[in-house]
Amino acid sequence: MGGTFDPIHHGHLVAASEVAQHFDLDEVVFVPTGEPYQKRSASPSEHRYLMTVVATASNPRFRVSRIDIDRSGPTYTIDTLRDVRELHPEAELFFITGADAFASIVEWKDQDELWQLAHFVAVTRPGHQLSMSGFPADRVSLLEIPALAISSTDCRARVRAGYPVWYLVPDGVVQYISKHDLYRRLTA
Ligand SMILES: Nc1ncnc2c1ncn2[C@@H]1O[C@H](COP(=O)(O)OP(=O)(O)OP(=O)(O)O)[C@@H](O)[C@H]1O
């Protein structure tokens, strides 16, 4: 599951858990983006990586990869999937996205090749419509998951405004945000 994770929240974790259960996955690898070129700004990648580690540490089926943050330049999923394929030549790969990210996939780099590298799972997300038309039916699945109307944008705005993010993000992430004074001065 790729994401900017700025910060990681319970919407991400529920999506990962539901997909792992539904497809009987051995593990879910969270891959924080290095340079999310379509986002206006993002916190330093090490902060986003460490929050993802903190949020996932207690789940034995969850792991975090540095492959995107250690690759220089803009992050493209085609590179993520090629690198993962090289590391795990025998694995059956699934790429998890929310409905909003999936809707923009036609704009992603080398879109036609993406389908050969992984099976894409698009999960439902409040406020976003999912349409499978035009996509290769055998390479894409839609999964309905419990609706959590949580976004990283909203979490950042809440911190900036002095509102709590307890229970929207894992406790350790609340503490990490506070310890490193994240989001107080950001505009995004
Ligand atoms: N509440 C949610 N329910 C389902 N999927 C989600 C949810 N939040 C994020 N996702 C999915 O997780 C992936 C990573 O999302 P990302 O890290 O950009 O979080 P975000 O909340 O969308 O962030 P931002 O508000 O900054 O755009 C994307 O595929 C996104 O669609």
Ligand SMILES: O=C(O)c1ccc[n+]([C@@H]2O[C@H](COP(=O)([O-])O)[C@@H](O)[C@H]2O)c1
């Ligand atoms: O490959 C691309 O061109 C591309 C463009 C935008 C987003 N993505 C990937 O989509 C995932 C979710 O991205 P985001 O920006 O919604 O956090 C993450 O893994 C990104 O690297 C990929």
